[in-house]
Amino acid sequence: MHTYSTDTDRRVKVSAALGILSFLLTANVGFVTEAIGQFVPLGLDPSVVTTGMVFTIVLYIFSKKVWSLGLLNTLGIVTVPDLSGRWEGTLTPIDSATDSNKELTSDEDVQVEVRIKQTWRHMLIQLETDKSVSESLGASFVTDKIDPKIHYHYENSPKPGTSNTMSPHRGSAELTFVQASRDQLRGRYYTGADRQSYGEINLQRTNSRRSILDLI
Incomplete structure (x- = not known):
């Protein structure tokens, strides 16, 4: 597949929002792993989780699954229509x-x-x-x-x-x-x-x- 361009800067703003979300998730990863670890042993050391790692995962999920939801288009968060x-x-x-x-x-x-x-x-x-x-x-x-x-x-x-x-x-x-x-x-x-x-x-x-x- 090839990239495509748009006539707005909405991607920049959404990327910034995903970056902030990734930072917040990273800052609270210790609390999340501790809470989940009470039921499922994850064996994850929170100190090895970086904002970059979390951002990569969040961006991948958004790009593949979330971006095309009709609700985001209705709210104006994503303006490009899903033609897939x-x-x-x-x-x-x-x-x-x-x-x-x-x-x-x-x-x-x-x-x-x-x-x-x-x-x-x-x-x-x-x-x-x-x-x-x-x-x-x-x-x-x-x-x-x-x-x-x-x-x-x-x-x-x-x-x-x-x-x-x-x-x-x-x-x-x-x-x-x-x-x-x-x-x-x-x-x-x-x-x-x-x-x-x-x-x-x-x-x-x-x-x-x-x-x-x-x-x-």
Whole structure:
């Protein structure tokens, strides 16, 4: 997975808060281990536990499990939407080379399946059709909108046995995350200079979002 950027400094503030939490946990680790040790022998020497060690653990748990809980997004602690999961939808090529200079959408939609892996700082977007597979190389979020947007660039590779007219290429996509449904992405894709094509993307998430119950 690759890193992704955002348009806010919220990560810095959250990291600072996690650092303070780690310091408080470290300062009280002796009390915690003593209390738990009455029931479960931990055999842990509190003097060997440092703030850095605790911060590493806290950051890992937050990045992998906690950050994507809907409650944190509702409170504004995390502004980046959680896009992880499986998505299905269509690509609709657009032809703008007309005498009237108007865009014409194709009647032949391309069925796609998208798999997105995402943590608090990293993500990977993989889009697959019956003829090719593309993977994201980098991404950025714009969250100061009613509906957040993600812009990413990708590399596309044809599947073995496809037409000789298809070749590896790079492109980009800009998608809007529809807050009302929280399971819909729509936008446009643009291919590189060698192909010079673009079109619309419409995706629907097929698996449910995580809740606080997933931590139990």
